[in-house]
Amino acid sequence: MTRENMTDEASSPADGGDPTTDEMLVETSPTAGVSESDSGTAGGSRTLVEARNVNVWYDDDQALNDISLEIPENRVTAMIGPSGCGKSTFLRCINRMNDLIDAARVEGDLFLRNKNVYDDDVDPVALRRRVGMVFQKPNPFPKSIYDNVAYGLEIQDKEGDYDEIVERSLKRAALWDEVEDQLDESGLELSGGQQQRLCIARAIAPDPEVLLMDEPASALDPVATSKIEDLISELAEEYTVVIVTHNMQQAARISDKTAVFLTGGELVEFGDTQKIFENPDSQRVEDYITGKFG
Amino acid sequence: MARTDYQTSLSELRGDVLYMSEVVAERLRMGLDTLDRKDDDLAREVIEGDDEINEMYLDLEQDCIDLIALQQPVASDLRFIAASFKIITDLERIGDLAVNLGEYTLDAEQDLFPDVDVQRLGDVTLEMLDDAMETYANEDADNCFDVADRDDELDAMCEAASELVMRDLIQSDRLDEEGEVESTMQDVSRLLLTIRDLERVGDHAVNIAARTLYMVENDDELLY
Numbered sequence: 001m002t003r004e005n006m007t008d009e010a011s012s013p014a015d016g017g018d019p020t021t022d023e024m025l026v027e028t029s030p031t032a033g034v035s036e037s038d039s040g041t042a043g044g045s046r047t048l049v050e051a052r053n054v055n056v057w058y059d060d061d062q063a064l065n066d067i068s069l070e071i072p073e074n075r076v077t078a079m080i081g082p083s084g085c086g087k088s089t090f091l092r093c094i095n096r097m098n099d100l101i102d103a104a105r106v107e108g109d110l111f112l113r114n115k116n117v118y119d120d121d122v123d124p125v126a127l128r129r130r131v132g133m134v135f136q137k138p139n140p141f142p143k144s145i146y147d148n149v150a151y152g153l154e155i156q157d158k159e160g161d162y163d164e165i166v167e168r169s170l171k172r173a174a175l176w177d178e179v180e181d182q183l184d185e186s187g188l189e190l191s192g193g194q195q196q197r198l199c200i201a202r203a204i205a206p207d208p209e210v211l212l213m214d215e216p217a218s219a220l221d222p223v224a225t226s227k228i229e230d231l232i233s234e235l236a237e238e239y240t241v242v243i244v245t246h247n248m249q250q251a252a253r254i255s256d257k258t259a260v261f262l263t264g265g266e267l268v269e270f271g272d273t274q275k276i277f278e279n280p281d282s283q284r285v286e287d288y289i290t291g292k293f294g
Numbered sequence: 295m296a297r298t299d300y301q302t303s304l305s306e307l308r309g310d311v312l313y314m315s316e317v318v319a320e321r322l323r324m325g326l327d328t329l330d331r332k333d334d335d336l337a338r339e340v341i342e343g344d345d346e347i348n349e350m351y352l353d354l355e356q357d358c359i360d361l362i363a364l365q366q367p368v369a370s371d372l373r374f375i376a377a378s379f380k381i382i383t384d385l386e387r388i389g390d391l392a393v394n395l396g397e398y399t400l401d402a403e404q405d406l407f408p409d410v411d412v413q414r415l416g417d418v419t420l421e422m423l424d425d426a427m428e429t430y431a432n433e434d435a436d437n438c439f440d441v442a443d444r445d446d447e448l449d450a451m452c453e454a455a456s457e458l459v460m461r462d463l464i465q466s467d468r469l470d471e472e473g474e475v476e477s478t479m480q481d482v483s484r485l486l487l488t489i490r491d492l493e494r495v496g497d498h499a500v501n502i503a504a505r506t507l508y509m510v511e512n513d514d515e516l517l518y
Binding site: 248249252277278279280285286289290291292 | 300366369370371
């Protein structure tokens with residue numbers, strides 16, 4: 001399934017493409033666990049990803065418990081919470097990575113631009129072209145820097161000037177200046193921070209709408225981390241970024257919205273990052289972010 | 295409870311700010327006593343004691359900076375530290391105003407206006423300061439508004455006192471007495487400055503209540 005026919009599918013309760021209908025959907029959608037002031041559009045940005053009553057089980061263990069939230073377009077949304085709270089599970093729901101886990105069972109609705117990604121007619125592979133992902137540990141292929149970036153384009157038979165796309169992707173990933181003279185060298189020769197930016201370049205080369213990042217800087221030193229953080233802010237101008245991080249200060253620094261998951265796969269609070277870190281509504285969130293538990 | 299050392303540091307900061315407020319309130323009381331009794335020795339004690347308050351202020355400022363830099367506080371902890379950071383500035387200024395009272399005492403030559411009840415003004419400001427610090431100690435948002443309301447009364451009292459001085463000065467024949475003009479004007483100025491300084495103590499007490507309200511409720515209603 002291509003991006004076009006996914007977007008044009010008519011199975012969503014709010015058919016894609018009509019801004020008026022989209023806004024009506026946003027205004028009337030359920031917002032369990034979401035601050036009232038944060039429902040609907042966020043800072044003038046439209047909702048791109050919307051979860052409605054999403055539940056996930058791994059065999060008999062419930063990993064996500066009735067999650068509803070709306071992720072705004074062209075913003076950075078952070079997912080924080082203690083280990084095992086379900087934040088990475090939620091991230092993997094967005095591009096159906098959980099499909100790859102036999103024991104995983106997903107219920108509920110998850111819309112990408114008003115199309116339910118769990119509808120039978122959605123091709124997960126096509127979905128993942130629209131929803132790129134960067135993992136905790138940099139995982140470049142044992143190929144040249146150029147081929148690492150071009151790989152995603154090749155397997156999609158994507159047309160276009162690969163040289164131009166590779167250069168643009170490396171520039172967007174803030175890596176071009178460091179590697180432009182060594183594009184034929186192995187991606188594995190780069191430093192950890194450079195490898196992670198190479199993976200980001202690879203993820204954005206197919207020009208996805210959403211970029212999922214699962215602790216992208218946790219394996220990096222402070223300098224490499226700060227480069228990734230700067231990069232994330234810049235990427236949000238082009239893409240919708242959803243990041244899972246254990247580093248609460250990182251979430252505070254780089255995100256516009258923060259979702260706090262707590263034990264049991266529960267979304268306890270979701271709202272503007274400033275509000276979450278200065279005056280959260282939930283005492284449980286207050287206790288978690290101030291370190292009184294967890 | 296996690297982060298035990300951090301929680302201990304927050305408790306210590308609260309205790310140290312309250313201790314500083316007790317020292318400052320004591321100095322203000324002493325400053326008022328010096329005016330009441332024309333006690334030059336006590337006045338010098340207040341003036342010389344300002345270094346101690348300044349050092350306390352600098353130490354607590356550093357404690358706040360350390361907590362922010364090293365512990366990355368958020369939410370209510372962050373508001374507590376931010377409020378404490380501002381409150382110690384108000385306390386340090388009140389200490390300066392107590393010093394002013396001591397200096398006025400040393401310079402004063404005569405009590406020209408016995409009708410102006412400086413001690414009453416001082417008592418009101420001390421009560422406001424005590425109550426403001428009590429809101430901080432007890433995280434009592436409700437009484438913050440009470441402190442702010444009383445500042446209006448204090449302002450009215452100070453304005454009435456200043457008018458009394460000016461009216462008495464105009465109506466009396468003190469300025470007609472040869473050789474008395476300069477010393478009279480200096481004493482009048484000192485009295486007006488005393489009234490103004492006590493009014494400013496009230497303002498600082500309101501600031502403390504306002505910061506406490508922000509600290510407790512994330513409410514900036516009393517901040518200017």
